[in-house]
Amino acid sequence: MKIVYMGTPDFAVPPLAALVKNGYEIAAVVTQPDKPKGRGKTLLPTPVKEEAMKHEIPVYQPLKVRDPEFVETLKELAPDMIIVAAFGQIIPKTILDMPKYGCLNIHASLLPKYRGAAPIQQAVIDGEKESGVTIMKMGVGLDTGDMISQAVVTLAEDETGGSLFDKLAEEGAELLIRTIPSIVDGTAVYTKQPEESPTPYAAMISKKMGLMDFTKSAAELERLVRGLNPWPSAYTFLNGKTLKVWKCSVESGNCGKETPGTITSVDKKGIHVACGTDKLILEEVQLEGKKRMEADAFLRGYQVTEGTMLKDHKE
Secondary structure, eight states, rough: EEEEOOOOOGGGGHHHHHHHHHTTEEEEEEEOOOEETTTEEEEOOOOOHHHHHHOOOOEOOOOOSSSSSHHHHHHHHHHHHEEEEEESSSSOOHTSSSSOOOOEEESSOOOTTBBOHHHHHHHTTTTOOOEEEEEEEOOOTTTSEEEEEEEEOOOOOTOOOHHHHHHHHHHHHHHHHHHHHHTTTOOOOBBOOOOOOOOBBBBOGGGGGGGGOOBBHHHHHHOOOHTTTTTTTTEEEEEEEEEEEEEEEEEEEETTOOOBEEEEEEETTTTEOOOOBEEEEEEEEEEESSSOOEEEHHHHHOOOOTTTTEEESSS
């Protein structure tokens, strides 16, 4: 059986490695174009391209997979199955209908929940107790195709977007290898999804999402911090400078008459901030231009006074 694999970020690397390890024939890997990075604008390959090169698999990087020239290239490859994992482009029907066993997608949620580009971060932000991976047969809608198999992952109390990302990438690889044989031998069960998802669409993450709104509850903000760790990170503004918040905890109790965003106290635990409900203790922070550090160490080198307001903009 000949497979074409489409993927781009780190999440898509373990499934590709698992396919190679289990002896599947990978005719080609399709990934996004290299992107310039750093001051020198050096072109860096995607993580999936790097993995493909290790195994000497041919790599294609079309600007758009729907371009007729690339579609013809794909036809010449004649894949029996196309597997997609966090590729980053919408796959047109001409490609979806091409392989004998269809196009499979490894989606990082328990569909029909969390369709969209950022299901991992959103699950943490929303306080979900469990997440998982779904192998689905791709359709023309966004994450609306028939479900084939799922694996459930329980979220830890201190789960971050990054840690869940790693867990689901490995789980997705294992689930894929368990699922492919049933598709090939015709025993796979295809379950249609409901038209409406029980959760809002998990839109692509942007840096603006990290701006902390202290009128929200401390619990909501604590989840936001974990969900956006390591990228793009939650942040606020302290004395006109960006302050990233990497770790925090909830301090239950009445905030009194303190305006949300007010620093109520500082101690070895961290920086205590009034919220809409309860208080948030900032335990690991990074001031603009400085290194990431524990709040206790930060406070020894930077004076923070009670009554200072954390703001939603630079002064």
